[in-house]
Amino acid sequence: GNSVTQMEGPVTLSEEAFLTINCTYTATGYPSLFWYVQYPGEGLQLLLKATKADDKGSNKGFEATYRKETTSFHLEKGSVQVSDSAVYFCALADYKLSFGAGTTVTVRA
Amino acid sequence: DVKVTQSSRYLVKRTGEKVFLECVQDMDHENMFWYRQDPGLGLRLIYFSYDVKMKEKGDIPEGYSVSREKKERFSLILESASTNQTSMYLCASSLERATEAFFGQGTRLTVV
Numbered sequence: 185g186n187s188v189t190q191m192e193g194p195v196t197l198s199e200e201a202f203l204t205i206n207c208t209y210t211a212t213g214y215p216s217l218f219w220y221v222q223y224p225g226e227g228l229q230l231l232l233k234a235t236k237a238d239d240k241g242s243n244k245g246f247e248a249t250y251r252k253e254t255t256s257f258h259l260e261k262g263s264v265q266v267s268d269s270a271v272y273f274c275a276l277a278d279y280k281l282s283f284g285a286g287t288t289v290t291v292r293a
Numbered sequence: 294d295v296k297v298t299q300s301s302r303y304l305v306k307r308t309g310e311k312v313f314l315e316c317v318q319d320m321d322h323e324n325m326f327w328y329r330q331d332p333g334l335g336l337r338l339i340y341f342s343y344d345v346k347m348k349e350k351g352d353i354p355e356g357y358s359v360s361r362e363k364k365e366r367f368s369l370i371l372e373s374a375s376t377n378q379t380s381m382y383l384c385a386s387s388l389e390r391a392t393e394a395f396f397g398q399g400t401r402l403t404v405v
Contacts, residue, residue, distance in 0.1 A: 216391040228336075228383065228396040235391070273335060277391045280351065281326060285335035 186211040190274045190284035197264055197291050205259040205287045207248075207274035215278040217241075217250050217257040222271045222286075231259075231272070264291045296320070299384050299397040306404050312371040314400050316384030323389055325367035327351075327359065330381040330399070342367055343390070374404045 191206040209217065219231040219241070232241030237252035246261045257274060269291045274284040300315035318325065324343050328336040328351075338351030340359040348359050356378060360368045367386075371378055381401050385394040 216393075218393060220396075227398045228385075230393050230395075233393055277387075277394070279390065280338060280341055280349075281385070281387070281394055282338065282352075283328075283336040285333065 186215065186276055186278065186280070186282050188274050188276050188282055188284040190272075191287055192285070194288040194290060197289070199265060199291055199293055200263045201291075203259075203261045203264045203268070203289065205272055205274075205289070207257045207259065207284060209255050209257065209274075209276050211255075211276055211278060213278055214252075215276045217248075218275040218277065219246070219248055219257070219259050220273045220275055220283075222273070224270070228273065264289075266291050266293050297384055297386055297395050297397040299382075299400050301400050302398060304400060304402045306371075306374050306402065308375060308404055310371075310374050310404075312374050312402070312404075314369040314371075314382055314384075314402070316367045316369070316397055317365055318367075318386040318395070319365065320386070320388070320395075321364065322386035322395075323364075324387045324394075325361065326385040326387075326394065327357075327367065327369045328383045328385065329353070330383055336383065339369065374402075376404050378402065379404045 216235045218233045220228045221231045232243040234241040234250035240249045326341045327339045342361045358370045384397040387394040
């Protein structure tokens, strides 16, 4: 079945550092891919998405590119802020919506 | 904006009780989902539904059932609550298959 594997955390960074969270997937067909974010004490919200190969999703300075050849959808941000501290989830949707285990990111001032 | 509303933010129930978690969405979405979220395990899919009166098992359906009598409402039922069902439960809806999902605020259930 379909599955998502993402980089284990926790990840601790200093402000303005570069962030990468790896995500790879296994799927039959051509799923849509998502990154969701959960800020402390809040619900999950969509961060960005890509619906086909080579699409790049972007939002709030975060980017991820749908790479079919490597079955990956890595999340990147060039300069993180304290307000980016959150749990990040990679997700895959076709027949159903499946999530990775989540990566906790803490950004220190 | 899409709104997904879960009936309770916090619940405490006793072992063996029958527990109902309710979820309502206001955007005429076809699809609805129930997940549980546990530290280190991410979100695990319990059940989902692509239409009224239709349900499909997710990855961890044991000990749960669901009901979808109306398009906007998707209920999760714990037939006989157990302590290992203590968790955060998240409801979500999406317009179609393979589209983004919108989440409720979650229900933190404690079974004692």
